[in-house]
Amino acid sequence: MSMPTDAGSAETLGDLGESGVLARIFPRLPAAAAQLLGPGDDAAIVAAPDGRYVVTTDLMVHGPDFRLAWSTPHDLGWKAAASNLSDVAAMGAVPTALVVAIAAPPATPVAMLEGIADGFRDACEALAPGCGVVGGDLSASDTFTIAVTAFGDLEGRVPVLRSGARVGDVVAVSGPLGAAATALRLLFAEAVDADGVPDAARAAALRDRARSQLAPAPPIGDGPLAALAGATAMLDLSDGLAKDAARVADASGVSIDFDSSALGDDPELALGGGEDHSLFATFPPGVELPGGFRRVGAVVSADASRILLDGVPHPATGWDPFTGWDRSAD
């Protein structure tokens, strides 16, 4: 894997050891309002005033999920937080807490983990105020890996599942469609050297245009708003609109017909591009769409074609970590 070129002169994880690194990291992490006991014991304790808690877990792995030449440490922390907060929001819950486990080569500079911690802090503050990191783990590995588990509070609401979409419902999205995929294409096209190897200097010059991929800002607050507005189904768009909508269609026993005029200049990009972490939801007809939600289609009666575009069957393809990982540009 590629490491920052000044790694040789910096203090590394191997220099400090696990407890020394954790002592440097934990003070940078955001506190969670729901935290009853934080880092320092065998486990944390989190408040669940609702009597239930929402939990989701996700791995970010160097190679299929990010490239260290393109993402700053702050980006990695931000994106790891944002993508998990979005899964919590997609249940209609308010994110309350995260636990973060990182596996990294012993030669990794401690500054890199400090940057990741800062990214977690800033993403929580910007996207889900009150949410914080209540615990974590650190291990050695040849492959840089970030494992996040996120928690949320339903605040007494009924959770919004994938299985509740009904024929006649409005299909809506909050957040961008295809922006993360466009940014990834840009990075693969222009942030590589002559041999196709990811290049940090070229990526830095493209930062503003690549932000949707490197540090997405999904509309976390719109998840609970959708639940309050009566959303019948919801999910986080991680693998592409068509593939993720097919999951709702499968779980609900319906088909979903997208309106190409609502999908921007490039409907195929909107349908196929993953990693936006926007929210997809269905609402009963007549509901005033809350927050940033906009209509993109309708739930239609179930048949063999689960996903349609302007009434015509459309493939439900998207990202898969095993088939979609282009190892050639590692």
Added chain:
Amino acid sequence: MSMPTDAGSAETLGDLGESGVLARIFPRLPAAAAQLLGPGDDAAIVAAPDGRYVVTTDLMVHGPDFRLAWSTPHDLGWKAAASNLSDVAAMGAVPTALVVAIAAPPATPVAMLEGIADGFRDACEALAPGCGVVGGDLSASDTFTIAVTAFGDLEGRVPVLRSGARVGDVVAVSGPLGAAATALRLLFAEAVDADGVPDAARAAALRDRARSQLAPAPPIGDGPLAALAGATAMLDLSDGLAKDAARVADASGVSIDFDSSALGDDPELALGGGEDHSLFATFPPGVELPGGFRRVGAVVSADASRILLDGVPHPATGWDPFTGWDRSAD
């Protein structure tokens, strides 16, 4: 990394893709009694009748934490479950649920993940009945990695922290001391080929003698029993008795004096050997020790020497993933 030699003929993760593999794995996993919503949505929902939940997270990485030549897939699942259940128990909580994220090379046989799932199932059934797996994630990686987050219910009890040990308390342990380290030494000595490379056939012949390392069975039920008996401090022995006891000593502002006659034939092995996942606890004097707890020392007044053996200062050294990883035998 080394893979099973029949991998070429077996169905792989890359063949099935993420959703195909998950469809094969989830039916094998144990259900959690506290599960309100299981796998299949963006997040799971778990009951927290106590209004709080205990949470701990841990990474197991090929290389520093296990060798695929030594551990069967069932061992890996079992140990990942056991080591996290033990952290929950060490708070005085009853384990309720796990989420499991696995990163693996696309060439990994699906049968390997099925074996890991079976190990999780059997460990939960044997060590923490009622606890199950409520969600997970699967990603591609060059380094086989298992990330577990475990949850527990305090059932209204006050959690047992590291910081509550008081001068005069009895120091006690439930579970083996040094057994996992002895087994690891055996594997390094006898389960390698002439070049020192881990060898699956030799490890198989040593299975019964190496079980404490490959598939430890910590006394999970003794965690809640210790809390009920009034334990003042508790933790899971993951990095070695001396190093872990020093954490209690630091957090509590006391020193801990071990009695060599209570540490078996090899007190240094008992003090230094990690990964037993036995429970360490302190109890007020006069308390009848619950479950499998036995006296191994006493809490004495704080001074510069936090850990003592028969009254003589003893180094608080143990395992660290960054300094303790012997890459030569990868």
